[in-house]
Amino acid sequence: MSPPNKTAYLSKSLYIRGLQCHKSLYLDRHQPELRCEATPELEALWASGHEVGVYAHMLFPGGVVVPFDGLTKNEQMAKTREEIDRGTKVIYEAAFSHDDVFVKADIVVRNRGFWDLYEVKSSTSVKEHYWDDVAIQYYVLSGCGIPVNKAYLVHINNSYVRAGDIVPEELFVVQDITGVVREKQASIPDKLAEMRAMLREDVPKIDIGPHCEEPYECDFMPFCWQHVPEDSVFSLRGKGIDRWELYRQGVIRLEDVPLDSLNLAQRMQVEYSLDRKSHADPKKIRKFLEKVVSPVCFLDFETFASAIPLFDGTRAYQQVPFQYSLHRIDAEGEEPKHFEYLAQPGPDPRKEIAEKLLGEIPLGACVLVYNMAFEKRVLRELGESLPGLRKRLNAVAEGMIDLMEPFKRRDIYHWRMNGSYSLKSVLPVLVPEMTYDGLEISDGAMASEAYFTMGEISDPAELVRLRKALLEYCRQDTLGLSRLLEKMRSI
Numbered sequence: 001m002s003p004p005n006k007t008a009y010l011s012k013s014l015y016i017r018g019l020q021c022h023k024s025l026y027l028d029r030h031q032p033e034l035r036c037e038a039t040p041e042l043e044a045l046w047a048s049g050h051e052v053g054v055y056a057h058m059l060f061p062g063g064v065v066v067p068f069d070g071l072t073k074n075e076q077m078a079k080t081r082e083e084i085d086r087g088t089k090v091i092y093e094a095a096f097s098h099d100d101v102f103v104k105a106d107i108v109v110r111n112r113g114f115w116d117l118y119e120v121k122s123s124t125s126v127k128e129h130y131w132d133d134v135a136i137q138y139y140v141l142s143g144c145g146i147p148v149n150k151a152y153l154v155h156i157n158n159s160y161v162r163a164g165d166i167v168p169e170e171l172f173v174v175q176d177i178t179g180v181v182r183e184k185q186a187s188i189p190d191k192l193a194e195m196r197a198m199l200r201e202d203v204p205k206i207d208i209g210p211h212c213e214e215p216y217e218c219d220f221m222p223f224c225w226q227h228v229p230e231d232s233v234f235s236l237r238g239k240g241i242d243r244w245e246l247y248r249q250g251v252i253r254l255e256d257v258p259l260d261s262l263n264l265a266q267r268m269q270v271e272y273s274l275d276r277k278s279h280a281d282p283k284k285i286r287k288f289l290e291k292v293v294s295p296v297c298f299l300d301f302e303t304f305a306s307a308i309p310l311f312d313g314t315r316a317y318q319q320v321p322f323q324y325s326l327h328r329i330d331a332e333g334e335e336p337k338h339f340e341y342l343a344q345p346g347p348d349p350r351k352e353i354a355e356k357l358l359g360e361i362p363l364g365a366c367v368l369v370y371n372m373a374f375e376k377r378v379l380r381e382l383g384e385s386l387p388g389l390r391k392r393l394n395a396v397a398e399g400m401i402d403l404m405e406p407f408k409r410r411d412i413y414h415w416r417m418n419g420s421y422s423l424k425s426v427l428p429v430l431v432p433e434m435t436y437d438g439l440e441i442s443d444g445a446m447a448s449e450a451y452f453t454m455g456e457i458s459d460p461a462e463l464v465r466l467r468k469a470l471l472e473y474c475r476q477d478t479l480g481l482s483r484l485l486e487k488m489r490s491i
Contacts, residue, residue: 063090100144345455
């Protein structure tokens with residue numbers, strides 16, 4: 001197979017990229033070195049998508065896979081044609097090319113002389129941009145002489161609760177989108193022609209806009225956004241002024257934003273940033289601290305969310321805890337004692353993590369967390385799966401106090417928080433020695449990915465290193481909460 005013409009050859013993913021932004025498609029074809037590295041979240045999404053696809057095959061068992069790895073595109077298409085001619089009823093990852101567009105169809109199923117096309121997504125609903133994904137496949141298959149009867153979108157059913165082996169017919173929702181896919185066919189040749197004409201010219205003069213992140217975050221954003229300063233209209237937090245409208249008016253720097261166009265929270269962010277101001281309300285802080293009584297526990301969970309429920313009693317994307325860090329101060333003035341738990345990948349960790357946690361939090365303790373809704377949900381779902389521990393887990397949840405509250409209300413605010421009240425924005429400002437810089441794992445997505453990676457590691461030294469990195473990260477959160485409380489008491 002000769003090298004594809006960069007101005008003619010397209011794939012399903014390149015077509016979707018081009019629909020979102022011609023400039024993104026141009027850079028992908030001509031200057032791919034400008035692309036930023038994939039984030040841990042994106043890599044986890046790719047892995048999840050592959051796993052979901054494998055389970056979706058179970059909806060139509062007995063099919064033949066046309067592998068991507070180890071075969072050229074021509075060989076994949078030849079293998080697909082061979083299976084069609086042989087009378088194979090179900091083909092997974094079937095490969096086709098028409099009008100210089102290459103596609104891999106997740107599942108094609110023979111149906112009374114016709115074929116049904118199934119596109120599998122790991123999301124829990126149908127999104128409009130998925131229609132174009134299926135439409136280009138329909139276009140290519142039809143162009144190859146494949147009579148397509150129906151086009152379906154297969155997505156996750158997030159109300160399905162696992163009980164024993166996965167039941168594919170219950171795990172997935174299959175939605176017929178044939179009508180909208182057929183409606184899109186007439187416009188595809190013109191769109192392909194526009195993309196190819198664009199690729200033969202210089203880089204398109206397309207400015208940044210909402211399309212940079214919708215429907216997908218573009219991996220060329222760092223290149224295209226170079227002209228946007230760190231303190232810009234896009235730094236404004238929360239609802240309020242239309243940032244893109246300001247940008248279209250030529251207002252980019254935060255200092256140029258008209259203050260009378262902002263709501264109170266955004267105006268405060270801008271004024272404090274420009275004047276390098278900070279403030280604290282001692283009266284409100286004292287009122288908040290009156291609720292904090294000994295013994296005091298500082299708690300943080302790390303969780304994973306899998307598209308395929310791993311354990312009985314769990315749903316798709318349910319947050320399952322695999323780790324916690326707990327600092328406990330039994331009496332005011334004492335140094336905090338540290339407790340921690342990190343599950344071994346594989347077995348269901350919920351019973352062990354709940355029992356250990358309950359053994360370390362005294363009855364009636366004041367439990368400080370940051371973003372209480374998340375920790376409460378984890379405890380509630382643990383209780384639902386462990387009826388014998390439900391009452392005690394609920395008691396822990398009822399004793400929770402959200403340390404985020406005074407920062408969300410801006411009882412304490414510093415210009416370097418940039419309008420945010422996340423722990424990673426607050427902690428380094430008020431407790432500078434508590435930084436996440438230098439930690440191998442520095443956010444929840446990286447922690448979740450590292451936990452699953454542990455299950456694939458055979459090198460003992462590497463496993464020890466990764467466990468140590470996970471424990472250090474989670475410990476940093478709860479130690480940071482205890483230092484934050486000290487700081488608030490000193491104000």
